[in-house]
Amino acid sequence: MSLGRSRIVIGDAGDIQLEVEAELFDDLCPATVSAILGALPITGIVSRWGDEIYFSTSVIAPEENQKELVEIGDLGYWLPQKAFCIFFGPTLASKGDEIRPASAVNVFGRIVGDATVLKRVSEGDRIVIDRTDG
Numbered sequence: 001m002s003l004g005r006s007r008i009v010i011g012d013a014g015d016i017q018l019e020v021e022a023e024l025f026d027d028l029c030p031a032t033v034s035a036i037l038g039a040l041p042i043t044g045i046v047s048r049w050g051d052e053i054y055f056s057t058s059v060i061a062p063e064e065n066q067k068e069l070v071e072i073g074d075l076g077y078w079l080p081q082k083a084f085c086i087f088f089g090p091t092l093a094s095k096g097d098e099i100r101p102a103s104a105v106n107v108f109g110r111i112v113g114d115a116t117v118l119k120r121v122s123e124g125d126r127i128v129i130d131r132t133d134g
Helices: 030-039 115-120
Strands: 002-012 015-025 042-045 052-056 074-078 083-087 105-112 126-131
Touching (some): 015 030, 015 115, 030 105, 042 052, 105 115
Antiparallel strands (some): 042 126, 052 083, 074 083, 074 105
8 A cells, every 4th residue: 555655856956856656565574664754864875785775874674575675766774784775776786687685675666656766866866855745
């Protein structure tokens, strides 16, 4: 069940590079979604690991619905670094076409539309996760 949409903005306020929307699914990871929604807006600095964006947060969530393989567009919460992860292709741990996080993640949502546009995002870019308007 979709809990609604969130907005992901890459770039600074005066220089927005990219904006995408994501759906959060409370039936997959209710505690993770609740913790993320309670922390919004979340800001960070992008790290890249292959075709994955991730950044550490102050969000604390339990292990739930962990997956070792994810799909293009999946949003994950990585417990070891309290990190928000966005997957848009193979990572450095992937074999073939699979998309494999460094270790299992809570999969709690998905990018709406073409997640491969995130290939344009660079290490060190500013990222903001917030609620959509309306």
